[in-house]
Every structure is written in structure tokens, then in C-alpha cells.
Amino acid sequence: MEDAPTVLVIGGGATGTGIARDLALRGISVMLAERNGLSSGASSRSHGLLHSGARYAEADRTGAEECIEENRVLRSIGGACIRNTGGLFIQLPEDDPDYFESKRAACESIGIETRVLDGNAARRVVPGLSERVERAMWVPDGVVYPSRLSAANAADAEEHGGTVFPHAPLENLTVEDGHIIQATLGGSVDATVAPQYVINATGAWAGQVAAMAGVDVEMAPSRGVMISVAYDALGPALNRCRDPDDGDIIVPHESEVVLGTTSVSVSDPDAYEEAEWEVEKSVQECAKMLPPVAEAAVVRTWWGVRPLYAPDEQKSNRRGISRGFFVLDHADDGVENFLSIVGGKLTTYRQMAEAVADRICSKLGVEAECQTATRPLPGADDPDRLDAFVAHYDAQGPTDSDVVKNGAAA
Known part of the structure; x- marks a missing residue:
């Protein structure tokens, strides 16, 4: 196990695995840690709707535009991770x-x-x-099978040099002189790593993870x-x-x-x-x-x-208004190498991951372009292979447990 990855991603839902994939495809050393199996948080405990943007169109034009753009991207790269139903x-x-x-x-x-x-x-x-x-x-709404989606992203990250630990809860972050210098992972890893950057992609748990670094991220789950x-x-x-x-x-x-x-x-x-x-x-x-x-x-x-971000929710008391996503650079909070990604929707996970990867690449001076909008996910045309990824990463969740075949071997 590499004990000094360039980037450590905490959180293995769609956004976290999407970040790991994006960074790995750009040639950046990345490690991902999740505590209870991939997509065990919000991603695989959702209704699984692939939004067209229509739900938000009259209330939030920007959010609707993001949805229809990513809806089309997922239809082109997602294969059996999605279902075109209208x-x-x-x-x-x-x-x-x-x-x-x-x-x-x-x-x-x-x-x-x-x-x-x-x-x-x-x-x-x-x-x-x-x-x-x-x-x-x-x-043009559709359906997302999030267990397959997260597992396929993780598999591609590992195929391109990344490391994914589905049962490695974050136990501690050590901060010195305004930098995270160590992250202690339990579970199957039980080790301390020293990443250059840490990305908090834990959704509703983002406030708890940020607190380990002495940072306040106010969530409204x-x-x-x-x-x-x-x-x-x-x-x-x-x-x-x-x-x-x-x-x-x-x-x-x-x-x-x-x-x-x-x-x-x-x-x-x-x-x-x-x-x-x-x-x-x-x-x-x-x-x-x-x-x-x-x-x-x-x-x-x-x-x-x-995973609702409290400052965004406080803008409006209307339930269901499109929730945007936010990349929080905690250099503004005194921790130079720490980012959080909060808010957003399952449909826009890839766009959220791209925004984070762009920020990390800017910090590292890496000029590699994002490939995830055009590169099909591994196994996209093979449901059995996708379900093998799900089994390998323990990515099963209730949203799509009627569709994903259990017991597939990786």
C-alpha cells in the first residue's frame, strides 16, 4: 500500500469514486477510503432518478442546465449503469x-x-x-443504478493506478502548521498515510470529517x-x-x-x-x-x-428547489491542503468530480484535461461485469438491489 498518495479521497459514493476516477485518468496518484462499502451513504439509498432538469427548470435554471447536460453525458458513458425510461x-x-x-x-x-x-x-x-x-x-428522465455506477468508477480508478479501500473508516486527521500531514484509516487498512491533499466527499457526513481537521462545514441533512x-x-x-x-x-x-x-x-x-x-x-x-x-x-x-449544505438551504425555504454543489477550499479556513465537496445531486456527480479534480490539478500544476465526459465506464456494456465490480467493492445498496445480481465474483 502506498503510504503517501498525492490525493486521499474520503467518501466512496458516486462523487468520491468519480473524483478518484477523474484524478487517476489525469495521472495523479489517488487513494480512496470508504467506511462501509462503496455507495453506502446517500448514493445507494436514493430513489435513483436520473434527472432531466425538468424538476428544477422553473425554479433554478442553472441547476436544470447542469442536470440535462449530465443526463446526456451519463446516457453516453453509463451503459447498464442507467436505464433510459423517459x-x-x-x-x-x-x-x-x-x-x-x-x-x-x-x-x-x-x-x-x-x-x-x-x-x-x-x-x-x-x-x-x-x-x-x-x-x-x-x-428525458431516466433511472440510475448507483451501486453499479460507483463500483464502475472505482474500478476505472484502480485500472489507472488508483487505490480503493471500501472498508477503511477515517479515524483521525493530524494538522500541523496549517496542513494535514497524516490521515489514520481503520478497518481493512489500519494504517496512517501522508497525502499531499485530502478531499472530503462524504456527503451528509462532511461536517463531521471537516471537524477532524478543525474546520467548520455546516450541513443541513x-x-x-x-x-x-x-x-x-x-x-x-x-x-x-x-x-x-x-x-x-x-x-x-x-x-x-x-x-x-x-x-x-x-x-x-x-x-x-x-x-x-x-x-x-x-x-x-x-x-x-x-x-x-x-x-x-x-x-x-x-x-x-x-447531503444539503446549510448556507445554500438558508437561501430559500422552498422544499425541493434545486440544490447546487459547492467546492470548499479550506485554505480559507487555515488548512491549505483540504477540500470539501458538498451539496449536489446523484445526476451531477461527474460534474462535481470534475470541478474538484480541476481544482486539485490547478494546485499541483497538472495540465491534463478531464476525460470522464467522453470515456465510457468500464463494463458499461456488460451488466454481469458491472455486478462483479459491485460485489468486489461491496457496493450493494437498497436502491437497486432488485436489479444488481448478488454474489458475482470479481
Whole structure:
């Protein structure tokens, strides 16, 4: 094991593994450490929607532009890490028709493809769709299988000289003279390393990791429930066309659909209530769009914690507004070789990783260009190979456990 990597990435979700891949492809020595298996935080405890940007179009143009750009990139590089389903924004009688029109107009101005269907046309596309649906808007949403995505990024990082430790919790950071000089890793590593730079890509846990270096990163984590039910008749993802609220997304898999979600503030991303009302309300609200899910058998239920950055959240009290991402250079806080990446969405993980890698390359004087927007992920065209990566890195999570084959050998 190299004990002095140029960069140590803490956090093995989509963003962390994306950073490791990007840096390795640029020829930089990188080590990644995750505590509980890759993507064990928010990445594989999400609903797995590949956003087109339509959800945010009228509220946050920049965020929507980021989503549609990365949506197209992932479709070109992701292969079986994603599923091209399309999506429908559903208008019920109680939903404001002006909201529908403002979203459609915003999508058009951004360049997000849309197509409006009347209620009957929408029901032909989606058998079982509520008879109360008045109209729908097709957008290029899709599905992400985050276990495969994180594992494929990690595999490519290692293929290009990086090192990935899926069970190596960070235990301590030693700071001297304004620099992190050592990082102590436990678990399978049980060693101290001396990186030139440390990147904190731990999502909702970013504040806890930053505190180890004496830095304050104020997070505002929020939990949300997901319920996977047995239902194999849904093609496109469904979004309720209203201001974002509880129970307004249905994401199709192969023989199941994922219903979600809620948004409840938590103080500790490792210890929070899992309230039954969240399950009941999400199912009830989703059934207003697709009534059969109300009686479908529940396969599994899980909660995820969103990595929301407190200063960004304080700008608005509107739930569901697009959350941007932020690269925090802690040289401003007195620690010269420490960066945090916070906020963002699963859909924009690659763009977030590129922004961090650009910053590190600038500091190192490395002029290599980013390759991740055009280079396909390893195994993209081979689901069995992707699932072998998942097994190798212990990257399995509840979001896609119905799709990823268990027990594959690396």
C-alpha cells in the first residue's frame, strides 16, 4: 500500500469514486477510503432518478442546465449503469395548470425536450395511470443504478493506478502548521498515510470529517423515505407536476417501482427516526398518480439522508428547489491542503468530480484535461461485469438491489 498518495479521497459514493476516477485518468496518484462499502451513504439509498432538469427548470435554471447536460453525458458513458425510461410530469385536477405551463416553458428555454400528452394519451403510455390525470408532459428522465455506477468508477480508478479501500473508516486527521500531514484509516487498512491533499466527499457526513481537521462545514441533512413495491407495468418515471412535496416521484425498475419521498431535517445522519407516517403518506400520494401501487406488495423500505449544505438551504425555504454543489477550499479556513465537496445531486456527480479534480490539478500544476465526459465506464456494456465490480467493492445498496445480481465474483 502506498503510504503517501498525492490525493486521499474520503467518501466512496458516486462523487468520491468519480473524483478518484477523474484524478487517476489525469495521472495523479489517488487513494480512496470508504467506511462501509462503496455507495453506502446517500448514493445507494436514493430513489435513483436520473434527472432531466425538468424538476428544477422553473425554479433554478442553472441547476436544470447542469442536470440535462449530465443526463446526456451519463446516457453516453453509463451503459447498464442507467436505464433510459423517459419520464412524465403528471397534472391532476387539484394541481395548478399555470405551474405546468411555467415548467414546460422553462424546459423549452433551457433545451430540455418536452412533449405534452392529454390524459387519454398518457394512459395509453402508462397502463394503470389514474383516470383523474388531465394531462402529462414527457421529459428525458431516466433511472440510475448507483451501486453499479460507483463500483464502475472505482474500478476505472484502480485500472489507472488508483487505490480503493471500501472498508477503511477515517479515524483521525493530524494538522500541523496549517496542513494535514497524516490521515489514520481503520478497518481493512489500519494504517496512517501522508497525502499531499485530502478531499472530503462524504456527503451528509462532511461536517463531521471537516471537524477532524478543525474546520467548520455546516450541513443541513434531510432524511427521505423510499418504498419499493412489486409492480412491473410502469415504463416511464412519474413526477407530480406541482411544487415539490411528499410522495411525488415514482421510479420504475424491472419488476418493482420505487415510491418517494419525504424531506425531514435530521441532526445526525447516522441516527434518526424512521417514521411510519412517511411511508403511509408517500404511498398515499403516489397512488394518486398510479392507483395500483396502493395495493402492491411492499418489497423493502429504506431511508436516505440528503447531503444539503446549510448556507445554500438558508437561501430559500422552498422544499425541493434545486440544490447546487459547492467546492470548499479550506485554505480559507487555515488548512491549505483540504477540500470539501458538498451539496449536489446523484445526476451531477461527474460534474462535481470534475470541478474538484480541476481544482486539485490547478494546485499541483497538472495540465491534463478531464476525460470522464467522453470515456465510457468500464463494463458499461456488460451488466454481469458491472455486478462483479459491485460485489468486489461491496457496493450493494437498497436502491437497486432488485436489479444488481448478488454474489458475482470479481
